[in-house]
Amino acid sequence: MGLLLVLVFIALVASLAIGTRNVAPTEVLAMLGGDREGDAGMIWDLRVPRTLLGLVVGMALGVAGAVAQNITRNPLADPGLIGISAGAAFAVAASVGLLGLEGTQSYVWFAFVGAAIAGALAYFVGGTGVGGATPAKLALAGAAISVLLEAGTSALVLTDPDSLDRYRSWAVGALTGREDDLIWQLSPFVVVGVVLALVIAGRLNALALGDDLATTLGAKAGTTRLLGAGVVVLLTGAAVAAAGPIVFVGLVVPHVMRAFVGPDARWLVPASGLAGAVLLLVADVIGRVIARPTEVEVGVVTAFLGAPFLIYLVKSGKLREQDS
Amino acid sequence: MKTLRQPSAGPSRPRAARRTLTWERGPVGVAVRPRAVAVVIVLSAVVFAGLVASLMIGDYELPWNDVVTGLFQAGPADAELVIHELRLPRALVALLVGLALGMGGAVFQAVTRNPLAGPDLIGISAGAGAGAVLAIMLGGVTTGQSTTYGAVPFGAFVGALATAAVIYLLAFRDGTITGYGFVLVGIAVNGMLAACTRWMLARIDIDQATRATSWLTGSLNGREYTHVRWLCYALVILVPLLLAMARPYQMLQFDDETASGLGVPIARARIALLTLGTCLVAVATACAGPVVFVALAAPQIARRLTGTAGLPLLTSGFVGAALVVVADLIARTAFTIELPVGVVTGAIGAPYLLWLLARTNRAGKGG
Numbered sequence: 001m002g003l004l005l006v007l008v009f010i011a012l013v014a015s016l017a018i019g020t021r022n023v024a025p026t027e028v029l030a031m032l033g034g035d036r037e038g039d040a041g042m043i044w045d046l047r048v049p050r051t052l053l054g055l056v057v058g059m060a061l062g063v064a065g066a067v068a069q070n071i072t073r074n075p076l077a078d079p080g081l082i083g084i085s086a087g088a089a090f091a092v093a094a095s096v097g098l099l100g101l102e103g104t105q106s107y108v109w110f111a112f113v114g115a116a117i118a119g120a121l122a123y124f125v126g127g128t129g130v131g132g133a134t135p136a137k138l139a140l141a142g143a144a145i146s147v148l149l150e151a152g153t154s155a156l157v158l159t160d161p162d163s164l165d166r167y168r169s170w171a172v173g174a175l176t177g178r179e180d181d182l183i184w185q186l187s188p189f190v191v192v193g194v195v196l197a198l199v200i201a202g203r204l205n206a207l208a209l210g211d212d213l214a215t216t217l218g219a220k221a222g223t224t225r226l227l228g229a230g231v232v233v234l235l236t237g238a239a240v241a242a243a244g245p246i247v248f249v250g251l252v253v254p255h256v257m258r259a260f261v262g263p264d265a266r267w268l269v270p271a272s273g274l275a276g277a278v279l280l281l282v283a284d285v286i287g288r289v290i291a292r293p294t295e296v297e298v299g300v301v302t303a304f305l306g307a308p309f310l311i312y313l314v315k316s317g318k319l320r321e322q323d324s
Numbered sequence: 325m326k327t328l329r330q331p332s333a334g335p336s337r338p339r340a341a342r343r344t345l346t347w348e349r350g351p352v353g354v355a356v357r358p359r360a361v362a363v364v365i366v367l368s369a370v371v372f373a374g375l376v377a378s379l380m381i382g383d384y385e386l387p388w389n390d391v392v393t394g395l396f397q398a399g400p401a402d403a404e405l406v407i408h409e410l411r412l413p414r415a416l417v418a419l420l421v422g423l424a425l426g427m428g429g430a431v432f433q434a435v436t437r438n439p440l441a442g443p444d445l446i447g448i449s450a451g452a453g454a455g456a457v458l459a460i461m462l463g464g465v466t467t468g469q470s471t472t473y474g475a476v477p478f479g480a481f482v483g484a485l486a487t488a489a490v491i492y493l494l495a496f497r498d499g500t501i502t503g504y505g506f507v508l509v510g511i512a513v514n515g516m517l518a519a520c521t522r523w524m525l526a527r528i529d530i531d532q533a534t535r536a537t538s539w540l541t542g543s544l545n546g547r548e549y550t551h552v553r554w555l556c557y558a559l560v561i562l563v564p565l566l567l568a569m570a571r572p573y574q575m576l577q578f579d580d581e582t583a584s585g586l587g588v589p590i591a592r593a594r595i596a597l598l599t600l601g602t603c604l605v606a607v608a609t610a611c612a613g614p615v616v617f618v619a620l621a622a623p624q625i626a627r628r629l630t631g632t633a634g635l636p637l638l639t640s641g642f643v644g645a646a647l648v649v650v651a652d653l654i655a656r657t658a659f660t661i662e663l664p665v666g667v668v669t670g671a672i673g674a675p676y677l678l679w680l681l682a683r684t685n686r687a688g689k690g691g
Contacts, residue, residue, distance in 0.1 A: 081511070125678050141681055143445050143511050148674035150518075151616055154541050155667040164537060165530050172526040173519070247515050296523065303519030310512040311494060314505050 004274040008055075011281035015051040018285050050175045052183050054281045054298070057175070057243045060190045062276020063197050064235035065250025066257070066269050070204045071228035072123065074138050075255065075313070079119075079236040080247025082126070082142030083149065087118020088240035089171060090149040090156075097156040097163040108186065112237035118145055119233060173244040173299015175284055186238045193234040197269050200227050204265040246299045248306020249276055255313070279305075360636065363629045367642035371419060374649035378415045379407050381657050417547040417611060418652040418665070419645045420555040422618060424608035426644020427566060429619025430626070430635045431601030434577050435594050436506060439680060442620040443605045446491060446510025448484050449614035450517035452606065455483020456613070457524045457536045476539065477554075477610035484606035487513060492598065542615035542666025544652050551611045558607040563641075566600050570637060573597060577634045615651075615666045617673025618644050624680065 017023045061079070068077040079085055091114025095107040126141035153171075157164040203224040206217050215221055239246065253276045254268060261267040280298060283305060287296040345358065379391045384406050386394075394407045432446075433439050443449050459479030491513055495506045521540070525533050538545075566573075572593035575583045584590050605619060622644035623635045629643070630636045651668040 076508075080515075121678075125682050137681070139508060139511060140440055140445070141678070143514070144440075144674070144677045144681060147444055147616060148670060148677075151541060151666060151670040151674075154537050155663065155670075158534070158537055158541065158664070159661070161530055161534055164534060168522070168525045168533055168537075172522040174526075247519070294527075297526065300519045300523045303516050307512040307516040310515075311509050314508045314512075315494075 004271060004278070007278045008274050008281075011278045011285075012051055012055065014285050015054060015281045016047045018289060049183060050284070051281065053175045053242060054284050055277045056183060056187055056190050057239045057246070058249065058277035058280030059273040060193065060235040060239040060276070061246060061249040061280070062253040062272040062274070063194050063269055064232045064239070065276070066254040066265070066272035067197050067204065067228050067235075068232045068250065069254050070208060070265055070268075071225045071232075072138065073208065076139045076251065076310075078248060078251030079115075079232060080245060080249075081251055081310075082119065082138055083122045083145035084115045084119040084142075084232070084236045085240050085245035085247060086146040086149040086153075087114040087116075087121075088112075088237050089245045090114055090118075090153045092170070092241065093153040093156045093163070093167050096166060097160060108189070108238065108241040111241040112233060115237040115240065116229075116233045118149065119229070119236075121145055170244045172297045173246040173302070174297040175243055175280075176295075176297075182242060186242050189234055189238040193231050193238070194273060196227065196234075197231045197273075198266075200224055200231070201265040201269045204228065204269075208263065208265070244299055246280070246302055248302050248310065249279055252306050252309045253279055255309075357630075357632075360630045360632070360639065363626075363639055364642055367629075367639065367646055370646045371642065371649055374646060374653060375415050375419065378418070378649060378653045378656070379411045381653065382406070382411065413549050413552050414544050414547045414652070415649060416552045417555065418544055418648045420552065420559060421544075421608040421612045421615065422622075422645035422648030423641040424555070424559060424562075424604040424644070425615065425618040425648070426622035426626070427563070427637060427641040428601045428604035428608065429621075429644070430623035430637050430640035431566070431573070431597050431604070432619065433623050434573055434635050435597050435601070437577065438507060439624060440620070440677075441507050441510070443484075443602075443609075444614070444616050444620060445514065446507060447514035447517055448488050448491075448510075448602065448605060449609060449616070450514045450521070451487025452480040452484040452609040453540050453614055454517045454521045454524070455479035455481070455486070456539055456610075457521050457528075458483070460532050460536045460539070461524050461528045480613075481606045481610040484609055485602060487517065488598070488602040488606075492595075538664060539613045541664040542613040542669070543664035544612055544655075545662065545664070547611070555607060555611055558603070562600055562604055562607070566597075566604075566637065569593070569597055569600070573637060574634055612648075613664075613666060615648060616670045617677060618647050618669055620680075621673050621676055622647060 064079050065077075068079060068082075069075055071077075076082070088111040091110040092107050094114075095110040122138065122142045122145050125144075126138035153167075157167045206213075207221060207224055207228075209217070236250075254272045257268055257271045257275050261271045280302070283301040284298040287298050287301045290296055290301075376388060376391050376395075379395070380386050380388055386406065391407060394404060395412075429442050432441050432443065456476050456479045459475040463475045491506075491510055494509050494513075525536060528536065572583075572588045575586050575588040576590070576593060576597070578586075580590055608615070623640040625647075626636050626639040626643045627634070630639050647669065648665065651672065652665040655663040655665045655668040
């Protein structure tokens, strides 16, 4: 955990220092303490908001992934993979395109609703039949819902060039080009979500044993699962509203963290939050330097980091033991 | 999917004989199932009716007898123009695209033995989309009349084939082309390509982005005889090749032991069939964009219509043709603005897909 905090710090500094104009890390630290002239002004105006957004979004996605995997007892329950992000994206496109809303503040609620409905639908369809929501069934239902919602989304934005223009810059999954006060508007949601996740972490452990055993141990399985679902929707909705549909972060991070801190949710949830922040910041930095002088958005970088990981998971047979 | 039980073919089984007309002379034999023939005839009638309807209906209405006569002989000049220049190419593209998607979808589902392993979910459509958007970006295409527009179908075609090659290589390495691992690999590739497409969409200028988004939804707007011609060339080559492989196609729907016991070289037959199927889907997608859910739904509907255990190849094609022709008619006329056909097939197909998922899950085959 201490190591993770150090990594977060390094990632933060790197995200502040690296870009079209590199600044030495020592100078970055000095600037944060002192003046706001020259390079320091650039860092304060451009990179600090971006880095903070990356920190918050990454943390939200990491925690959401860990909780989602825990309450569904399903290693593929990534908010992006099971259609929650697509649901939020569709709701945002609908609110922008049909209702003409502007600004994250106004459409964040739609993102929550869309995320909740899509997630519930995926879980409902994927959960039918023998063995409940097994990894493959859930991922398939999520993929089907995503395909449907993406088709609907592009039909919506096609009717109006303005909303297409706004939508496409949001849908790519980026930390830039957002309103300055976005971070302050969304942080409360993320803070509430993360705190709630930490509070129920102990009960999530009981849930991992199976519903029957959890009930025997005195944990209310239904309530815990509902609270967990609330956390996932809150965090994913906020992250998607802020940065667009960023997939695979919620999948990769908890898996890697489980290898380090073990399956105990009280450790796994905070560790996933921190590691999610590290992953997103590092992906953002990679996106800045990989295609100079332009940038590759963070959502594209995480997809290219995450997809091979998913293929590896499938190939290594690690999913099979939980398959029905 | 339900366990595939081939209806016992051949004259030795009396139950099958009642539903199958056979004719044998020496080594040559033909077996005809009356129900399959009836289904194909009815479907052809539906396709023809849809074709005539889509020639009749539009901003300029034509009576049906004018359309039918206008199809085969020269009629009044204005009807001639509307039918032959404006509506017929589009309707024919719809028909051929549907045919290709239906047959291609049947091949995918049969070879992988998975009703969900269609081009929509495993990333082949996403590959075509990425290729097309790349062509739009590099070619600076803003309208269908741009001189570089020819690059877009080409980009889609190459994108689809390249993606398919990547997925097959990943899946074939340890022989897991069947089962859900294959679909999951496809979903991963799909996610990667979708991210690429979104990245390109955010880069290009807004006119190109509009063009690309409309292409990505699957649209038949402004299709001409060039498209019809290319589709015809492709289908004339691909469909006979596919029909020649009808026997291994049937056999591969059994499990591996049975298929190889029946003398099918499994690995080679699979690669050949999947290549043909991919080519069909790629050609269709290159012409019309990714028209979602047709490849998925058509074979399943066809199987229920014919009542066979396996997925009927040709009937799937006819169902696909009927689906796309009717869907395009709805997209063109049912609303005040013209919708891309992909929106209509998506709206029809998505609930069906979810129902199919729930049903396969309940049958205990969901993975």
